[in-house]
Amino acid sequence: MKPKKSKATQIEELQRQLLESKASHAFVYGAATSVIHKASTQHMMGSGVVLTLTALGGREICLPVMMRDGLSEETIEALKKDLERSYQLATMWQPVGSKP
DSSP: OOOOOOHHHHHHHHHHHHHHHHHTSTHHHHHHHHHGGGGBHHHHTTSEEEEEEEOTTSOEEEEEEEEETOBOHHHHHHHHHHHHHHHHHHTOOOOTTOOO
16 A cells, blocks of 8 residues: 655645646647747847756756756757647547548
C-alpha cells in the first residue's frame, strides 16, 4: 500500500497536471507562435526572458536562466519550427469519418 500523500502534495501535483493539460491543447501552438516575437531582442532590450525547461511529470531539465535582452531571431525561428512540428503531431489523428 502506498503512503498517503499530504494535501499540499496532492494540490501541487494536480496543479502541475492541469498546467500540462492546458499546454497540450492544439490551439496553444498557434497562440504561442503569434506572440513569441515579443520575446525578441527588439522587444526585450534592457530586460530579459527567463527560460525554464520542465519535462512532463514535473522533472526540471534546466534551472531558470535569464536570457539578457531577450531571444535572438534565430532562436525564435527555431522555436516556431518546433511549435509547428508539435502542432502537426498533436493534430495527426483525425476522428473516423472526418474530412481532411
